[in-house]
Amino acid sequence: MPATIGLVGGHPRVACDSHEPAMCLAIPGRIESVHEDRGLRMGRVNFGGVVKEVCLAYVPTAGIGDYAVVHVGFAIAQIDEEEARRTLATFEEIEQLDQEEPQR
Amino acid sequence: MKHLDAYRDADTCRRLAAEIRALTTRPWSIMEVCGGQTHALIRGGLEELLPESIRMIHGPGCPVCVTPIEVIDQAIAVAERPEVILCSFGDMLRVPGSQESLLAAKGRGAEVRVVYSPLDAVRMAEAEPTREVVFLAIGFETTAPANAMAVRVAKQRGLANFSMLVSQVLVPPAIDALMQDPATRVDAFLAAGHVASITGTEAYPELSRRHGVPIVVTGFEPVDLLAGIRRTVELLEQGQAICDNAYSRVVAEAGNLAAQEVLREVFEPCDRQWRGMGVIPQSGWQLTEAFADHDAQRRFPHDAPPASEAAVCRSGEVLRGLLKPTDCAAFGRECTPETPCGATMVSSEGACAAYYHAGR
């Protein structure tokens, strides 16, 4: 069975024609633990149930419970959850505008 | 995390699409540079939600697709050396070189191993001290910090048997080259959010100004993509050629400072050949002098003769957004993911493969 490697568009995303994930993919996950391996900041990150060891050197301030975008075994950015909520709130404003307009 | 699912919510997608329709008064061509976004747009059926007058053009942002044939040929030549274990990301294996792919070379007995992370290759060099472990380090700015860290760790740990064959490419010089090509018909760009999460957004305002195109930094979930397109259409309709960030939960204006520090230490800019696009000045990174001992280019010199694409393959035009994959005569006939004629049919981020898998 091909490995499920993340969610895109709400569907389990399966590597198309090989058993390897497409290298370019970067997916969000939740940091479960943090440790050091000979000076390198590492951690375990949960991607919707699949836990992987990930290098955390590039997200020095991210800790347990934080979300990060992970690419080829490296967390490359911490997700700003406050900002995520703010952005979603602006979409809800659109909804309200929509409701004032007659439906298509 | 509730907001993760919220960025995949179908109702929000429909609302954003409705707003895009309401905003659009004329035809616009928008290029998503990144292959991951191409894949998500096609796979998620998002193009169908857009009004007909919005044309999405698929750009060259697939690292597997733009790695030059010469690099594949060189990787094969290195892999054929008996002392070498060549490590690569999985989706490079089927990419056709001038004669064959890495997978075919592996079939003939070359030691080619797939790794998920560049650090796996470093661990392999530790575990097999009598072998030369060569990692094929391809990618855009998103992958560069991982590759840079691998060689840095190998150097720190004194692993003389670890080296990298580097073919790193950069997005802003590619946007610049595309816009200088008179054949290009692109009104605006979605810039890849994960590239910008590393480098920051600094390079884009100047590109926007110089070429008169809005550039919107955009994420990868369906809601992100539609929000990026909505903002792009808004800027186009207002006639504003500026850069904006529609992926602010991940992309900070300054980018990832910790990554930039390591990148500066490990890589320096260089000219790079792009498959299908030719040489673009200062569009890549190579290892700095300090990492010369870990540079496979120097350790295993190979004069690859210049190679050319299979005659039937029009991936050069596909990569520049000039041709839809389905308009290539070979598409779905002699060229399929099982028997790819060109790199854009190999990687799931390649436009040809994305169309093929979506059943177009």
Ligand code: SF4
């Ligand atoms: S369909 Fe195949 S032959 Fe045609 S451009 Fe794409 S990769 Fe090349």
